[in-house]
Amino acid sequence: MNAKLSKWSLLFGLGIITQLVAAPQSAEDQLIKCKVELDRGVLPADQKQTAVVKISLVADAAPKEADRPPVNLCIVMDRSGSMSGNKIEQARQAALEALSRLGSQDIFSLVMYGSDVTTLIPAGRVKDQRRAQELIRGIQTHGNTALFGGVSQGAAELRKAFGDHAEGMVHRMILLSDGLANKGPSSPEDLGRLGVSLQKEGISVSTIGVGNDYNEDLMTRLAQRSDGNTYFVENENDLARIFGQELGDVLNVVARNIRIQIECPENVKPLRSIGREATIRGQKVELNLNQLYGSQERYLLLEVEVPSTPADTELPLVSAAIQYRNLFTEVDEQQNLALNAQFSRQEAEVKASTNVDVKEEVLLNESAMAKEEAIKLAEQGNQKAAVQVLKKNRQQILDATVNFEFSAPEALEEEAQNLEAQSIMLDQDGLNSYNRKVLRTDAQQTRNQQLNKSSWKKK
Amino acid sequence: MSFSIFRKIPVWFFTALVILPVLVLAGVGFNMLRLEQQRLKNDVVNAQSRWLEQSADRIEGKLEEVKNELVESLAQFPSNALDESLMELQRTNPLVRNVFRIPEEGKLLFPKPGMNLDSECKEFLLRYDSLFAGRMQWFDPEGDVLKIRSRKSRIPPQSKWRAWQWADRDSLLVYVLIPDRREIVGVEIEMAALYSRLVLWLGETRGKGEELVLLDRSDRVLVTTGDSSERPLTHSVEMGAMLPFARLGAMYDTQIGEGLSKGFMWVAGSLGVLLLLSIAGGTLGLNAWVNRSRKEALQKTSFVSNVSHEFKTPLTTLRLYSELLLEGRVTDPEKQKKYLSTLRDESERLARLVHNVLDFSRLEMGRSRLHPQRLCLNACLQTVCARMSERFVQAGVEVTFPASEVFGWVDPDAAEQIILNLCDNAIKYAASGGVLRITEEASEGKRKLCFRDEGPGIPEREGAKVFQAFHQVDDRITRESGGTGLGLHISRRLARQMGGDLQCDLSGEGCVFIWSFPDCEDEKI
Known part of the structure; x- marks a missing residue:
């Protein structure tokens, strides 16, 4: 550990712009590529300023010829009274759909929670699909919502598969709920903290909220903190599709236990992580992620304070060490990167050097944060201000699309449309349950860099 | 004689004769059943209390294990990389929320308050400000020395598992004193993760028909294995030093108590019905028997008086006519003939009567x-x-x-x-x-x-x-x-x-x- 850190510090001193160290293959062959970029190639000289550094991992599509890593899946299903009728039927179908996509190397378990918590199918290899299907079809609704107990039991089932081969396995819990947790710890903060602890064990919880009565803060927080996906399913008939999407992600994991460590020199101050919550201790920043999916990019946007620097000089900004376990080679890999900033007095040169990809990510994440700000304002009774925040953010995105040439402006244009639609909804209907869920889920999905976003726009 | 006694005593007396002892017996039986029910209930309640205390002990034991593991990890950190080791512990241990290092007397060394910190860490420093600022002692002057079964540690470190309350929320700290550096290294427990394990431990330790609930000082549910809204809290015990802010409560399946009561009610009800039926049946039977006896007695009395009368009438006629004829007072041959014919008729009548009575008697005795x-x-x-x-x-x-x-x-x-x-x-x-x-x-x-x-x-x-x-x-x-x-x-x-x-x-x-x-x-x- 310490040896790694000191080697990393040494690299930082070398001032190499982007360099791979300890990577087992050449850059072209690598399944996972790491990058560190600045929002502008050239920064304005002679002024104290902030800049955004993007540290990213990009995965190619999972190699088809290789066996995918085994999955340890636990479905935690709400079977409280409110789920009765079509909801529980659709949930059963969705669970069956998920089960059908697992192979013989995978581990499956199913926990139900109502007034109490019951393990319907204990963790084990899916040898007898028919028996498991029968059990799932027999699920009936009953009682209250012991969500905390359900998640705890689900985690206990997943832990059963922890052992020598746990490193190469994808541990995932899918939590389905349509109601408010009303037994045991039930605040978003509590569930968020539980998410943090589960993430340390390599367990991600993907949360699926059904209908308009569940607590989206709690569900999104749990998913975000445990590096899982979050979905808002207004119509229960979409459940099977969402489970399918989720399984698509779970079966497509290429790397696990991702650890991004960043260190800034004394004169560069890390300010905040945009979108995600990273640990900041002095000059060190750290972000841990549970997994990277095939064909996905995951990144950390770090805002740093850059000291006033004369033109035509290079300033070391960050050095980064990215560790992960490649599930296809089953080897822990590490890539070390460093970034130096260049400075110029030419305003045009600075503008021309804008990294539009980083700019785009920053805009999208700021948009997500604006949505959360809008929820907060609307809840305080300041609906007009909430609408204004959304509108202002929309305008910022539109201005950016005019001022910069983005490689793929569609995502931003779509986001501007989203913001417009959401601001109109908020203006007309106020912050009703549906609007709140749309805003919260959408924001979390962006911040979480979720591949499959829920299709709220269908409405 | 015996019939006249029956006639004088009213039927209700016989009914009362049956009912009274039965009622007394029923009362005694019912009371015994009630006492037995109470005894059983008390036994169940006592067993539940004992079980609950044992459950609390088991939970305390599990928490001791958590503490020992953490203390052991903290005590074994290399002194030249304490911060890195602490951060690694925070990164990998699900039960660790935050970490810190502070001299026994002095200001925080890690995380440093002036440092560039994320919001979670800032809140952590705020939560324990009075402790980190030196306004409170780290260890009690006496006690707090805990021998850790560590193979590597040379000197058993002084350690503490400390409950903390801030903004109406309870939390826990675990720290040890590194003796050679006079520094305290410690962690804040991730309460949500601890509660998540507590739910499982409580689930393992609970008995049949029992649900366990952990409540804080304000009776808020921290964790529960069952539904507290459906079942009343029947027992509770204060948790010990590992969770001093909590008490463990038990909710029992009311069906157990109800089962006893239902069984009791069922037995009592059945006994009651049987009692009523036997009283009613006995009364009716007794009544019928008394009535029949009376009637038979009356009939026999009437028979005897009738038969006596019937015998008397022809006998009187026979005596009167025969005396008249014997004394020779009747001289008219026509009259004599009439009297003699009457004598014959009456003796025939008498013979008929005797015949009937004899026939009856023969039939009754089965001699016919x-x-x-x-x-x-x-x-x-x-x-x-x-x-x-x-x-x-x-x-x-x-x-x-x-x-x-x-x-x-x-x-x-x-x-x-x-x-x-x-x-x-x-x-x-x-x-x-x-x-x-x-x-x-x-x-x-x-x-x-x-x-x-x-x-x-x-x-x-x-x-x-x-x-x-x-x-x-x-x-x-x-x-x-x-x-x-x-x-x-x-x-x-x-x-x-x-x-x-x-x-x-x-x-x-x-x-x-x-x-x-x-x-x-x-x-x-």
């Missing part, structure tokens, strides 16, 4: 022996009616006989007795005259003789009773005409002994007695 044979009943009818012709004439009753010959498989004496009784009955009760029609019928393999008179008939309610011994429809008539109330009873018994029956048809006018007897052909076969 019958010898059925083929008999022409026409002859028998003629004989009996000829013998009674004078009485028929006196009563103004004309008799008609069956047109054809009637044969039956009967005992001649019994047949004569039955015919005599039926004719006698007709004379007594059809005193106003008319015709006694004796006809023959045959049906269902039996032959029947019907005796139909034109008298006032018998009231329907009396229909079934006329065959009872000592029963007389009208005591007045009986006294006038003389009778024992045994004739019909004897006749029916004789008829039945011969394989036939004697019945009474009250549907038409007058009174019809139907005597059925076996056909000769049947008996031969």
Whole structure:
């Protein structure tokens, strides 16, 4: 550990712009590529300023010829009274759909929670699909919502598969709920903290909220903190599709236990992580992620304070060490990167050097944060201000699309449309349950860099 | 004598005699059942309390293990990389929320308050500000030394598991004193993760029908294995030093208690119903028995008085007429002849009475022996009616006989007795005259003789009773005409002994007695 850190510090001193160290293959062959970029190639000289550094991992599509890593899946299903009728039927179908996509190397378990918590199918290899299907079809609704107990039991089932081969396995819990947790710890903060602890064990919880009565803060927080996906399913008939999407992600994991460590020199101050919550201790920043999916990019946007620097000089900004376990080679890999900033007095040169990809990510994440700000304002009774925040953010995105040439402006244009639609909804209907869920889920999905976003726009 | 005692004592006395001891027994039984139920309930409650204390101990034990593991990790950190080791612990241990390092007396070394920190860390420093600022002691002056079973640590470190409350939320710190550096390294427990494990431990430790709940000082549910809204909290114990802000409560499946109560109620209810049924049945039975005894006593008394009277009347006549004749006061030969004929009639009457009483007594004692044979009943009818012709004439009753010959498989004496009784009955009760029609019928393999008179008939309610011994429809008539109330009873018994029956048809006018007897052909076969 310490040896790694000191080697990393040494690299930082070398001032190499982007360099791979300890990577087992050449850059072209690598399944996972790491990058560190600045929002502008050239920064304005002679002024104290902030800049955004993007540290990213990009995965190619999972190699088809290789066996995918085994999955340890636990479905935690709400079977409280409110789920009765079509909801529980659709949930059963969705669970069956998920089960059908697992192979013989995978581990499956199913926990139900109502007034109490019951393990319907204990963790084990899916040898007898028919028996498991029968059990799932027999699920009936009953009682209250012991969500905390359900998640705890689900985690206990997943832990059963922890052992020598746990490193190469994808541990995932899918939590389905349509109601408010009303037994045991039930605040978003509590569930968020539980998410943090589960993430340390390599367990991600993907949360699926059904209908308009569940607590989206709690569900999104749990998913975000445990590096899982979050979905808002207004119509229960979409459940099977969402489970399918989720399984698509779970079966497509290429790397696990991702650890991004960043260190800034004394004169560069890390300010905040945009979108995600990273640990900041002095000059060190750290972000841990549970997994990277095939064909996905995951990144950390770090805002740093850059000291006033004369033109035509290079300033070391960050050095980064990215560790992960490649599930296809089953080897822990590490890539070390460093970034130096260049400075110029030419305003045009600075503008021309804008990294539009980083700019785009920053805009999208700021948009997500604006949505959360809008929820907060609307809840305080300041609906007009909430609408204004959304509108202002929309305008910022539109201005950016005019001022910069983005490689793929569609995502931003779509986001501007989203913001417009959401601001109109908020203006007309106020912050009703549906609007709140749309805003919260959408924001979390962006911040979480979720591949499959829920299709709220269908409405 | 015994009958008169029954007559004097009211029925409710006998009822009370049955009810009172039964009620006393039922009361004693019920009370014993209640006490047993209470004892069982107390046993269950005591067992539950003991179990709950054991559960709390087990949870404390698990928490001790958590503490020991953490203390061991902290005590073994290399002193040249404490911060890195702490951060690694925070990154990898799900039960660790935040980490810190501080000199025994001095300011925080890690995380440094002036440092660039994320919001979670800033809140952490704020939460424990009074501790980190040195306003509170890290260790109690006495105690707090805990021997850790560490293979590597040279000196057992001083350690503490400390409960903390901030903004109405409880949390826990674990820290150790590194002796050679006089520094404290510690962690803040991730409470959500701890509670998540507590749910599982509580689930493992709970008994059957039991749900466990951990409550904080304000009775807020920290974790629960069951639904506290559905079940009442029956017991609770304070948790020990590992969770000093909490108490462990148990909610029991009320069905266990209810099961006992239900069982109790069921047994008590059944006993109650049985008791009521036995009282009602006993009372009814006793009542019926007393009534029957009374009635029999009355009938026998009436019989004795009737029979005495009946014997007395002819005897008086016999004595009076015989004295008159003996003393020679009656000289008129016509009168003498009349008196002698009266003497004969009365002695016949007396003989008839004696005969009836003897027959009854024989029947009652089961001594009657019958010898059925083929008999022409026409002859028998003629004989009996000829013998009674004078009485028929006196009563103004004309008799008609069956047109054809009637044969039956009967005992001649019994047949004569039955015919005599039926004719006698007709004379007594059809005193106003008319015709006694004796006809023959045959049906269902039996032959029947019907005796139909034109008298006032018998009231329907009396229909079934006329065959009872000592029963007389009208005591007045009986006294006038003389009778024992045994004739019909004897006749029916004789008829039945011969394989036939004697019945009474009250549907038409007058009174019809139907005597059925076996056909000769049947008996031969």
